[in-house]
Amino acid sequence: MSLNTPIGKVRGLGSARNGTHHWWMQKIAAVALIPLTIWFVASVVQMTTADYFTVIAWLSSPISAILMLMYVVVGVYHLRLGLQAIVEDYIHSEGMKTGIQFSILFGCTIIAVAAIFSVLKIAL
Amino acid sequence: MATTKRPTSPHLQIYKWGAHMVLSILHRASGVALGGGTLLLAWWLIALASGPDEYALFQTCMKSIPGKIVLMGFTLALMLHLCNGIRHLFWDMGKGLDVETTARTNIMVFLGTVILTAISWIIGYGLV
Numbered sequence: 001m002s003l004n005t006p007i008g009k010v011r012g013l014g015s016a017r018n019g020t021h022h023w024w025m026q027k028i029a030a031v032a033l034i035p036l037t038i039w040f041v042a043s044v045v046q047m048t049t050a051d052y053f054t055v056i057a058w059l060s061s062p063i064s065a066i067l068m069l070m071y072v073v074v075g076v077y078h079l080r081l082g083l084q085a086i087v088e089d090y091i092h093s094e095g096m097k098t099g100i101q102f103s104i105l106f107g108c109t110i111i112a113v114a115a116i117f118s119v120l121k122i123a124l
Numbered sequence: 125m126a127t128t129k130r131p132t133s134p135h136l137q138i139y140k141w142g143a144h145m146v147l148s149i150l151h152r153a154s155g156v157a158l159g160g161g162t163l164l165l166a167w168w169l170i171a172l173a174s175g176p177d178e179y180a181l182f183q184t185c186m187k188s189i190p191g192k193i194v195l196m197g198f199t200l201a202l203m204l205h206l207c208n209g210i211r212h213l214f215w216d217m218g219k220g221l222d223v224e225t226t227a228r229t230n231i232m233v234f235l236g237t238v239i240l241t242a243i244s245w246i247i248g249y250g251l252v
Contacts, residue, residue, distance in 0.1 A: 027213065027216060030209055030212075030213060031213065033206075033209075034206065034209075034210065037202065037206055041199075041202070041240075041244055044248070045244050045247045045248035046247075046248075048248040048249060049248075049249070049250070052172075052176045052179045052180070053176075055172060055179075056172060059172065068169075072165070072166075072169075075162060075165075076162060079155075079158065079159055079162055082152075082155045083155075083156070083159060086152060086155075086156070111162055111163060111166045114166050114169075114170055115165065115166045115169045115170075117173070118166075118169035118170045118172065118173035119169055119173075121173040122169075122172055122173050
C-alpha cells in the first residue's frame with residue numbers, strides 16, 4: 001500500500017521535492033572524478049620538488065589548465081553535495097542547519113572562484 | 125527532535141565494530157578531510173598565480189614537518205575516498221552487496237589506500 005497521492009506518484013519527487021536528483025548528480029560527479037583524480041595525483045607527484053617556473057610552465061599548457069579547471073569545478077561540486085548531505089543527516093535544528101548550509105555553499109563558491117581565477121591567470 | 129516514548133531501534137553502540145562500519149564512517153570523514161584538501165589545492169593555485177615569492181612561502185610550509193603531515197593526511201584521505209568511492213559505485217549498481225564480497229572488498233580498499241599512498245610518496249619525494 002502506498003500513501004502517495006496519484007500526482008505525487010507521477011512526479012516521483014518524494015518528500016524532499018527533489019527526487020533522486022541530488023544523489024544522481026553526486027554519482028555522476030564521482031564517476032568523472034575517478035580519471036580526474038588519477039590525472040591530478042600523477043601530475044602533482046611530479047611537481048613536489050619542482051621549482052616555480054617548472055610548475056608554471058606545466059600549468060600554462062592548455063591540457064593541464066583545462067583538466068585542472070575540470071578537477072576544481074567537479075571536485076568542489078561533489079564536495080558541496082557531500083557536505084550538504086552530512087549536515088542534513090546530523091544537524092536537526094532548523095536555524096543551525098540553514099546557517100551551515102549557507103556557509104558550505106558560500107565557502108565552496110569562494111574556493112572554486114579563487115582556484116578558477118588563479119588557473120586562468122597562470123594559463124592565459 | 126521528537127519527544128514521544130516510542131520504542132527505538134538498536135543504535136550504533138549496540139553493535140560490534142567491523143571493518144565495513146569503520147570504512148563507512150571513514151568515507152564520510154575522508155570526504156570532509158578532502159574539503160580541507162581542496163582549500164590546500166586552492167592555496168597552491170593562488171600561490172602560483174601570485175608569483176615566485178608567494179610560491180616560495182607555500183613550498184616552505186609544505187616542506188615543514190606539520191606540512192608533510194597534512195600532505196600525508198590529504199593523500200591518505202584522497203586514496204581512501206577514491207577506492208571506497210569506486211566500491212560505492214559498484215554497490216549502487218547492485219553488485220558486491222553480499223557479506224563475503226564485502227569482507228573481501230574491505231581488504232581491497234584498505235590495501236589500495238596504503239599502496240596508492242605509498243606509490244604517490246615514493247614518486248613524489250624520490251624515496252627509493
